[in-house]
Amino acid sequence: MKTQDETLEEWCRALLQAFELEGVEVDINEVLALAGVAAHAVVRPAAPLTTFIAGFAAGMASGSGQVPDAESMQAAMGVARALVQDYAGVPQTPEPADTSRTGAAAEPSVEGNPRT
Numbered sequence: 001m002k003t004q005d006e007t008l009e010e011w012c013r014a015l016l017q018a019f020e021l022e023g024v025e026v027d028i029n030e031v032l033a034l035a036g037v038a039a040h041a042v043v044r045p046a047a048p049l050t051t052f053i054a055g056f057a058a059g060m061a062s063g064s065g066q067v068p069d070a071e072s073m074q075a076a077m078g079v080a081r082a083l084v085q086d087y088a089g090v091p092q093t094p095e096p097a098d099t100s101r102t103g104a105a106a107e108p109s110v111e112g113n114p115r116t
Contacts, residue, residue, distance in 0.1 A: 041088035054080040
């Protein structure tokens with residue numbers, strides 16, 4: 001019998017293949033952590049809604065050529081996590097800016113990003 005992790009990895013690969021996204025890396029644990037935070041801080045149904053919208057935003061940013069896939073996913077999940085924490089009244093600690101790119105902010109501009 002497969003473990004839950006094995007089943008999720010298999011399901012993730014099947015979804016990626018169905019959408020012709022085989023080269024996309026998905027951090028399943030990070031997505032599930034975001035869903036958990038949304039479910040507990042907002043309401044349970046916020047979990048799939050939050051992850052869907054974060055994924056959609058990441059796809060739009062990547063598809064427009066603004067940023068690479070991994071960076072857009074990281075930024076979108078960061079925005080969603082910050083919004084969930086803000087909604088729940090959890091104080092946030094500022095993240096250091098990424099100055100490795102000339103003139104660029106740590107996160108790409110994502111519609112609705114409170115940090116841009």
